[in-house]
Amino acid sequence: MNPKIARHVYGWLLFTPAAIFFILFTHYPIVRSCFLSLFSNSRGGRPPEFVGLENYHYLIDDPIFWQALKNNLIYAFGTIPVTICLAMLMAVWVNRQMAGRAFVRAAYFTPTILPMIAIANIWLFFYTPGIGLFDNILQYFGYPGRNWLGNPDTALACLMVIAVWKDAGFFMIFYLAALQGLPKDVIEAGRIEGAGRFYFFRRVTFPLLMPTTVFVVFNALINTFRIIDHIFILTKGGPDNATELLLYYLFQTAFEFWDTAYAAVLTVVIMAILMTLALAQFKVLERRTHYQ
């Protein structure tokens, strides 16, 4: 066989197994969801009918969808900046010679290796009214306890605290790696010039960590649309949809209400959001934050 063609065949053969799984479990479902979102549900043996954009009209008029989207945004913009600040702070803190450094690093990283379900159960104990950890502490100081997860004003914030607690240690690892990748002599040049710790962080370390920050921001954003395990344990979207996040709403629509057509619409929306974020990340990473 012509060696050039042989090379092509060889390449495609290598690619095929991955391609089959990718198409079967990723690309086909995407296309199918888009397709299904244009049909009505099959009820009582009747086949689905083509309804065009009707399902999307319903979406626009659905207050719970907008509530979930709003919650998702609050969740994202409330947790990400705090998580990143904490992660950076912890990374700078453990990136130096000190006693018990390995222990401290491991401690910060522990929440990351726990399954989200386990974390949710731990925090459920913390938040339980009357006998939970927080209420115990409050009562010790003479304050009344409150129903943290049962109150629409505090429920979402409670979930956000958990997200920060879980992710800060994870993102710390990225910052730690980035800090250790900073050229040693650049740091020494700063010392020769007499730059104080804070000044050096502001003018050199922080800008040089920018690629990591971009990476972390986008991954955190994507995570807020992806990770909903704790909602199953803690609130199930309530009370009064206060902790309804998009993906959880999608789950309910599909597997509790069995409204597959509308679930397809929600899938398309979430996918559009995630794809936009992913593309934006590539664009931003390509454009700047590369210095060397």
Next chain:
Amino acid sequence: MQIEVRSLQKNYGRVKAVRDVSFDVAEGQLRVILGPSGCGKTTVLRLIAGLEPVSAGSIRIAGVDVTLLPPDRRNISMVFQSYALFPHLSVRENIIFGLKVRKVPGPEIEKRLERVIELLGLGQRLDAKPGELSGGMQQRVALGRAIIAEKPVTLMDEPLSNLDAKLRNTMRREICALQRRLGISMVYVTHDQVEAMTMADRILLMREGRIVQDDVPESFYERPANVFVARFIGTPPMNILPLCNGGGGAALAPDGPVLYPGLDGSRFKLGIRPENLRLADEGHPAVVTGKEYLGSDTFIACAINGHEAIVRTRGMSDLAPGVPIHLTWDSKTLCLFDAHTEMRIEDAPEAEPLP
């Protein structure tokens, strides 16, 4: 004295990187610390800079004991081997970084910057990022950052080792000229003996954490302290030939002419620079073993009593391997080394002229 280093020691765990090093740097002097890699020369520089704590000993800069002071209080500037430029800052911001840290007023910064960019020819690229510059330009920015501080002492850690050969020559001259012009006291670390010989007012040669010789460049060439120095300085290095006992004294071959009458040849080695060996019709016999043609010179390898020696001759040579030749030399250019300690014999008698 601008810098006084006394009994300096640095240990990394059990490894003794610097052992009992003492030397001075006079004001306005370009002092080169030379040595093979791993000899502790960079460590000495980092100890002077204050980037690492000393294990023992003291460092004084301009009369002040700085042994325990942080780098920014030692009145020094430094150029790193890899330049250590801030990759996200422009050339301008890189150069004036230290001035901003020290809160030098704006007009003063502008004045100094103008002077530095004129000295270094950086005018066109002030807004470029270091990554957009060539190695030579990055080197200039690093130099600029060091000299704009106007510190009396500048430390340089192999600043030219990342440049290509041609640029290295240019920058070598530029750094020398700059140092003379600004009257800076400079400590310059290198493993390149050519850099050391051409630039230094005085050289400190180190090996395995110790000083081997502390002298002016000419002495390194003419009066090397021992065989190591003799072989380290000069390209090609000095020929070191074992002596033996001929008829009534030390000779290069048992049947060859006696060079040192009455001397026990087995206890000494003879050193002679390739450029001090000459081809002649008469003299010491040798056999050609090979040659290297370099254009202006040819290095002829030959065997004297089975030991290899290099002869440097002008231009081309038509000598082929196996051809017997005769070598002659000026007795004054010979060095005598102790065969056991390899130290040069300070008060060696002058060799007998060749018959």
